[in-house]
Amino acid sequence: MKNTERRSDADTDNSQLPAFWNKRQVAQQLGVSVRSVDYLVARRALPFCRLGSKTIRFPREAVLEHIRRNLTVHAHGSQGARV
Secondary structure: OOHHHOOOHHHHHHHOOOOEEOHHHHHHHHOOOHHHHHHHHHOOOOOOEEEOOOEEEEEHHHHHHHHHHHOEEOOOOOOOEEO
16 A cells, blocks of 8 residues: 555544444533434534435534534633634
8 A cells, every 4th residue: 555545543443433323322522412312403503314204314524523613612701712
């Protein structure tokens, strides 16, 4: 394998993770309840895929990117700053 074709450690680690998460896994990543994930889905505030009438899955990379883009950190005495 050429140097330009080598994967970084981060790429290798990501290949071991599932491509899609269920509600429980998303809730764990966000540090919220499954009910909160249901609320975010109802508001279309998270990217998701519907598999049939009841089953939904969340594309891992899309959820992580959504978190990166929309994360707001509130520090004491500030109005909040985007990260």
